[in-house]
Amino acid sequence: MFHTAAAEIGLGRQILRALHLDLPLLGGIILLLSLGFVVLYSASGENMDMLHRQGVRVALAFGVLMLLAQIPHHHLRQWSPWVYLVGVVLLILVMFFGEVGKGAQRWLDLGLFRFQPSEFMKLAVPMMVAWYFADRPLPPRLRELMVAGVVVAIPAALIAQQPDLGTALLVTGAGLLVIFLAGIRWRVLLGLGVLALSAAPLLWHFMQDYQRRRVLTLLNPESDPLGAGYHIIQSKIAIGSGGLYGKGWLNGTQSQLEFLPERSTDFIFAVYAEEFGLLGVLLLLALYLFVILRGLAIAVRAQDTYARLLAGSLSLTFFIYVFVNTGMVIGLLPVVGVPLPLFSYGGTSLVTLMAAFGILMSINSHRRLLAR
Amino acid sequence: MPARQPLKNHHQEKRLFLARVVILVVVVALLFGILSARLGHLQVASYSHFSTLSQNNRVRLEALPPPRGLIFDRNGVVLAENRPAYQLEITPEQVEDMEDTLERLAQVVNLEEMHIERFRRMLRGKRPFQAVPLKLNLSDEELANFAVNRHRFPGVDVEARVARHYPQGASLAHVLGYVGRIDERELARIDTRRYAGTSHIGKLGVERYYEDELHGQVGFQKVEVNAQGRTLRVLEREPATPGRDLVLSLDVRLQRAAEEILDGYAGAIVAMDPRNGEVLAMVSMPSFDPNLFVHGIPRSVFQELRTHRRQPLFNRALSGQYPPGSTLKPVVGLAGLEHGITTAERIMYTRGYYTLPNDSRRYRDWRYHGAVDLDRAIAQSSDVYFYDLGHKMGIDRMSEFLGLFGLGQRTGIDSTGERQGLLPTREWKRATHNQPWYPGETLITAIGQGYMLTTPLQLASVTSTLAMRGERVRPHLLRGRIQGEGGELTIDESQYLPPVQVSRPEFWDQVLVPMENTMHRPRGTAYNTAGRDAAYRIAGKTGTSQVFGLGEDEEYDEEQLALHLHDHALFIGYAPAEDPRIAVAVIVEHGGSGGRVAAPMARKLMDYYLLEMDS
Known part of the structure; x- marks a missing residue:
């Protein structure tokens, strides 16, 4: 008995290994996705159609994950500059031929499906920066830092002008994380920090009206209770009224009675917090933390600079997703369109996220192969 | 010059990377800590606050x-009821093409620019699922028309609402x-x-x-x-x-009768039960349809009502103030008796006019009466007799006595818009005109002219007081309320006022019998027109009050005067004389002679009340 059980476990491990999958990471992802479905069922008003569509997306995203996990990361490394270049070209194409949706030009219609190049850049930028640093001695010198900065800035600027502040933020974050992990010196970092702070007024100047309004309503949401502040106010009411134990699944009045806007997409966290309370929320944050830490563990164990930097950046970009989304929903950060990873309804960012996990798994799996 | 490519130190780079990851893990932990703290604050510390907000939301x-x-x-x-009024409503979210719908609707129901304008105004600020009224009060025909075509108008509905209606x-x-x-x-x-x-x-x-x-x-x-x-x-x-639910003392049959009687004139009739002050009929003509105002009166219709020559919106019964004319004479006569200025037996030889000592002005009578006592002075309405009485009594004593009957004061009827009339006194003249009181003014006050003004309701109230020999009761419209589970009628108690008291009770007979003679003696001013063939005894007094001041040598010639300068015709009276059950005041604006015009109206009303209605 014991023998066969052990053999089965061994077999399972072998299958996972053969598929280049990491069990802890995969477990965390599946748990999050499952919980996401439970919440989405409630948030969508028990709309099975939406659940069905999301299911198809998850399946597709899993396909992408599996696919990328099979690709040894040294191939990815070789492709990195090309991936980046194609991405930038696509962003420029979007600028001229893109479709407009929700006041921003983000989409490229490829006939069969619509494609968001900015989403693609969430992977391409860290890949490119990691590629750039891979063969150079670290910590990077100032000149290299500047090159890396330009590599990040070009797509970030292209995305920001669409305008898509959320994605621009994530792309920039992914790139900067690589630079930080590459070992940028503290005094340089400090200098850049001071520079960034002094550039803030300039940034304010270039912001769109709606973006400024979002920052202002964050500071005082009650100033515009029916307009821009409505999201935050209703979201805080939903979360706060959830209390310690929550109102129970399908019983959140804020979400079920439709007071909460964007409740199956950007504000799904508020639905969850209302129905499952602080305990449920802490569980969710723990799950996210687990996934992030697992990703960082993979990064730390990676054997070459490229894999290390990329894995570290991807794991922490995932954290940025979580932090920016929840921070926005609980009124700590301005309302920027960042979905709650693996939870929010929608396919675009899901595919990107799962692709990132695929890359992480590849890095994890192929390390061993190389070690042999 | 080729850049020097330093060698990578893999070991050191790995340590550097690890250090950076550790830093970032600390940062991540810190930020997760902030998130958790904030969530704890929202969900635990501020729970009751947000819980209330969520409740208020929902x-x-x-x-x-x-x-x-x-x-x-x-x-x-039923005089006022609530009945369903059918209004046409449109729910915007269910209508595909609003303009087209409105256009087609106009072919089915009568839509005016006003309706569409108001509809558009109300449409803003409404949520798309909220029905917006288009037309408030559909006629039966429109209702039927729409019902047949309903399928052609998705999003358009007929909503029954309760609206006040005055049948x-x-x-x-x-x-x-x-x-x-x-x-x-x-x-x-x-x-x-x-x-x-x-x-x-x-x-x-x-x-x-x-x-x-x-x-x-x-x-x-x-x-x-x-x-x-x-x-x-x-x-x-x-x-x-x-x-x-309220029950009025009014009798719709009598009200309708009074209305018919006054039809074609401008004026007022007030009939009340002298015994308890219940108003039986109160008519002011012309009138208007109050239902117009319930659903919002079109501006043009309102303008027409407002500017109409005969002022249909004006409630003459309570707000109209008229010189009482000779209808005041019984009260002035009673004042004379009470103050010992005259007696029932005293005979005065009158000419066609009266003069004051040291004054050449002639105060004219409406006809030559010759020898008159109080009886003839009232029944045949001698002005000279009352000029003399007034002169001897003086304005102070006369005003005071008239005031006892409630003249110059509101009766306090349970309605709105009541005016108080005008009882002139020396002080009033000083205060309003800054002039002394002239003796001549006392004379014309004694025959109910000059400054003196009364409302039809006041006259009816005075008539009741006469009928009840001084007993005064506040006229009122409310008879009682329907209360309790069983819906019993609780009668509202009549409110009795301080009575008019005279030193000798026969004084009452000495003015009331002449009022009967007005009706039933051949020379009485209302004998031919109203009293002659009555089946019961009436006590009454005619009055003809001047609108247009004639010079002392001028004759009043109805045919030569414009209608709006014609005299007002007045009549007060009660019946049956020996057991009064109804007191009536009639005023016909520019009706001419009180005896000829107003008295027969009162007679008809009394006939209806005492003879027809009871049977």
């Missing part, structure tokens, strides 16, 4: 307006008044909580005076709503208390 208090109390006449005939129409407009939309002035006055959900309020008359009772008590219900405000279910309910 639960809405809705007012349940009370049904307004009904108004009946003394026999239970008697113009007959009772001046008595009942009407309800109308609450305006801004009223909004400031009323307790808005009590009127939550109520759109109309009593504007005039009984509807206004008894607003408090008619309105009732608003109810409330707690409903669960979603973010769009759509009601999902009722959580809690406190029903409204309906307004109180």
Whole structure:
């Protein structure tokens, strides 16, 4: 008995290994996705159609994950500059031929499906920066830092002008994380920090009206209770009224009675917090933390600079997703369109996220192969 | 020069990377800590605050307006009721092409520019699932027309609402008044909580005076709503208390009769029961349809009513102030008796005019009477006799005595718009005209002319007092309220006022018998026109009050004067004389002679009340 059980476990491990999958990471992802479905069922008003569509997306995203996990990361490394270049070209194409949706030009219609190049850049930028640093001695010198900065800035600027502040933020974050992990010196970092702070007024100047309004309503949401502040106010009411134990699944009045806007997409966290309370929320944050830490563990164990930097950046970009989304929903950060990873309804960012996990798994799996 | 490519130190780079990861893990932990702290603050520390907000979001208090109390006449005939008014409503979210719908609707129901304009105005600020009224009061024909074509108009519905209706129409407009939309002035006055959900309020008359009772008590219900405000279910309910049903002392049959009698004239008739002050009929002509005001009167119609030469909106019975003319003579006669200025036996030889000592001005009589005693002075209405009486009594004693009958004061009837008339005194003249009182003014006051003004209601009240030999009661329209589960009628107690007391009771007979003679003696001023063939005894007094001041040598010639300068015809009277059951005051504006015009009207009304209605 014991023998066969052990053999089965061994077999399972072998299958996972053969598929280049990491069990802890995969477990965390599946748990999050499952919980996401439970919440989405409630948030969508028990709309099975939406659940069905999301299911198809998850399946597709899993396909992408599996696919990328099979690709040894040294191939990815070789492709990195090309991936980046194609991405930038696509962003420029979007600028001229893109479709407009929700006041921003983000989409490229490829006939069969619509494609968001900015989403693609969430992977391409860290890949490119990691590629750039891979063969150079670290910590990077100032000149290299500047090159890396330009590599990040070009797509970030292209995305920001669409305008898509959320994605621009994530792309920039992914790139900067690589630079930080590459070992940028503290005094340089400090200098850049001071520079960034002094550039803030300039940034304010270039912001769109709606973006400024979002920052202002964050500071005082009650100033515009029916307009821009409505999201935050209703979201805080939903979360706060959830209390310690929550109102129970399908019983959140804020979400079920439709007071909460964007409740199956950007504000799904508020639905969850209302129905499952602080305990449920802490569980969710723990799950996210687990996934992030697992990703960082993979990064730390990676054997070459490229894999290390990329894995570290991807794991922490995932954290940025979580932090920016929840921070926005609980009124700590301005309302920027960042979905709650693996939870929010929608396919675009899901595919990107799962692709990132695929890359992480590849890095994890192929390390061993190389070690042999 | 080729850049020097330093060698990579893999070991050191790995350590550097690890250090950076550790730093970032600390940062991540820190930020997760901030998130958790914030969530703890929201969900635990501020839980009750947000819980309340969430409850307020979800639960809405809705007012349940009370049904307004009904108004009946003394026999239970409905005078004011609430009945369904069918209004055409459009729910914007269900209409595909609003313009097209409106255009096609206009072919089915009568839509005016006003309706569409108001509709568009109300359309803004409404949520798309909220029905917006297009036309408030559909006629039966429009209703039927629309019902047949309903399938062609998705999103258009007929909604039945309760609206005030006055089945008697113009007959009772001046008595009942009407309800109308609450305006801004009223909004400031009323307790808005009590009127939550109520759109109309009593504007005039009984509807206004008894607003408090008619309105009732608003109810409330707690409903669960979603973010769009759509009601999902009722959580809690406190029903409204309906307004109180009122029973008036009015008799619709008598009211209608009075209306018919006065038809074609401008004027007023007030009939009351002298024994208890119940107003039996109160007519002011011309009148208007109060139903027009309930649903919002079109501006053009309102303008027409407002500017009409005969002022249909003017309630003459309560607000009209007329010189009482000779109808005042019985009261002045009584004053003379009480003050010992004259006696029933005293005979005065009159000429066709009267002069004051040291004054050449002639105060003319309307005819030559010769020798008159008090009886003939009243029955044949001798002006000279009363000029003399007034002169000897003086304005102070006369005013004081007339005041005992309530002249110059509001009767306090339970309605709105009552005026107080005018009882001139020396002080009044000084205060308003800054002039002394002239003796000549006493003379014309004694025959109810000059400054003296009375309302038709005051005259009816004076007549009641005469009929009851000094007993005074406040005239009132409310007979009682329908109260309790069984809906029993609780009669409202009549309010008796300090009576008019004279030192010798026979003084009453000495003025009341002449009033009978006015009707039943061949030379009485109303004998030929009203008293001659009556089946019961009437006591009355005619009056013809001047609108146009004639010079002392001029003759009044009706044919040469414009209609609006013609005399007002007046009559007061009660019947049966020995047991008074009805007191009547009639005023016909520019009707000419009181005996010829007003007296027969009163007679007809009395006949109807005493002979026809009872049988």
